[in-house]
Amino acid sequence: MDLKPIHIVDTLAVTPDKQMALLKLLKEEGIPVMEKAGLELVGCYSTAPSLGEEVLIQVTWKCADHATFNLMRKEFVTDLDWWAYSEKASKLWHGGTRRFFYPAPLEEVA
Amino acid sequence: MTMLRRYEIYSVDPNAPKDLLARMDESMRHAQRWIPEVLHSAIGMNKSPVGLHFVWEHGYEDSEAYKRYMVHPFHANVYDRYLLNDSPERLVTNNPYDVGLVGFNVEGPQYFLPSGYARRVVMARLKKGTEDAFRALTEKEKAANPKMVLSLLAENTFGTRWMDGVTKMLDDTTYSHIWEQGYKTLADAEAASTAWQKEAADMIEDGKMIELWYELETGHGYDNDAAAAMRSHGLEHA
Numbered sequence: 510m511d512l513k514p515i516h517i518v519d520t521l522a523v524t525p526d527k528q529m530a531l532l533k534l535l536k537e538e539g540i541p542v543m544e545k546a547g548l549e550l551v552g553c554y555s556t557a558p559s560l561g562e563e564v565l566i567q568v569t570w571k572c573a574d575h576a577t578f579n580l581m582r583k584e585f586v587t588d589l590d591w592w593a594y595s596e597k598a599s600k601l602w603h604g605g606t607r608r609f610f611y612p613a614p615l616e617e618v619a
Numbered sequence: 620m621t622m623l624r625r626y627e628i629y630s631v632d633p634n635a636p637k638d639l640l641a642r643m644d645e646s647m648r649h650a651q652r653w654i655p656e657v658l659h660s661a662i663g664m665n666k667s668p669v670g671l672h673f674v675w676e677h678g679y680e681d682s683e684a685y686k687r688y689m690v691h692p693f694h695a696n697v698y699d700r701y702l703l704n705d706s707p708e709r710l711v712t713n714n715p716y717d718v719g720l721v722g723f724n725v726e727g728p729q730y731f732l733p734s735g736y737a738r739r740v741v742m743a744r745l746k747k748g749t750e751d752a753f754r755a756l757t758e759k760e761k762a763a764n765p766k767m768v769l770s771l772l773a774e775n776t777f778g779t780r781w782m783d784g785v786t787k788m789l790d791d792t793t794y795s796h797i798w799e800q801g802y803k804t805l806a807d808a809e810a811a812s813t814a815w816q817k818e819a820a821d822m823i824e825d826g827k828m829i830e831l832w833y834e835l836e837t838g839h840g841y842d843n844d845a846a847a848a849m850r851s852h853g854l855e856h857a
Binding site for chain 1: 689690691692694695696699700703704705706707708709713782788
């Protein structure tokens with residue numbers, strides 16, 4: 510399986526009342542800081558807040574490969590804005606996942 | 620050949636799910652199972668009063684091996700998941716100690732201790748020009764304590780060179796030196812004399828010094844790698 514390009518999928522779980530606060534933080538701080546580091550924003554999606562359950566906000570980033578991501582990681586972890594964003598964001602979400610996705614090898618399916 | 624010796628030391632979130640913590644421990648302890656470049660991988664739970672809980676110690680054959688580790692998919696997929704501030708699965712917390720990544724260059728795996736032994740680690744910010752005197756103090760301390768089976772003092776070069784272990788990218792780091800000590804048991808490590816600290820007080824800048832001690836929980840390939848690596852460096856087994 511070819512591990513490139515990389516899609517980094519963050520799924521952030523928040524209570525419905527925090528949905529807009531987290532989206533605002535992402536728009537104003539999280540997305541700019543990651544784009545400054547070189548990551549490409551593929552999309553940002555949210556489940557509906559009116560279902561009587563937690564809201565999941567899914568942010569997908571893309572970069573060429575792991576060598577490229579390593580350089581981008583250096584950029585964001587040395588950026589004070591990333592530290593500030595992370596501090597605020599971690600107070601809003603109560604769970605979630607971060608997973609790296611690669612092109613699924615459908616061509617290898619018999 | 621000059622190896623890289625590396626530590627990652629963390630404070631753990633007290634609310635972190637136990638099952639995820641166990642997975643993080645496993646992923647670091649047995650790192651070589653997924654990333655062959657990681658040598659002599661062991662974890663330890665700090666028993667000293669310092670507010671740091673988890674130690675991952677290991678080594679690399681050289682800078683090239685370390686660079687392969689840095690871009691290995693397992694690193695970004697698994698370690699970053701538990702460690703990076705913006706990951707919703709982060710299990711560690713911010714702390715004031717600046718020891719998330721420290722380490723040094725060393726000729727061969729002089730740091731090696733057999734499985735089950737205990738490590739005591741001193742991290743200190745030495746005043747400029749005091750390194751020789753501090754080194755002499757560490758040697759005197761080892762000579763006076765037969766239970767200290769290993770003593771290794773080195774400059775913390777990794778703190779400012781974490782991208783490849785070689786290229787300096789930060790001006791400074793909190794602790795300038797690392798003093799690794801080895802003991803057969805955790806009790807011996809814990810009971811080690813601290814009388815040297817009085818003599819060292821004038822060498823340490825602004826009192827910046829911490830100590831940790833823990834029992835080694837060694838991982839996949841630890842002993843085999845150590846014996847082979849030490850032979851290749853012409854060193855005797857500890």
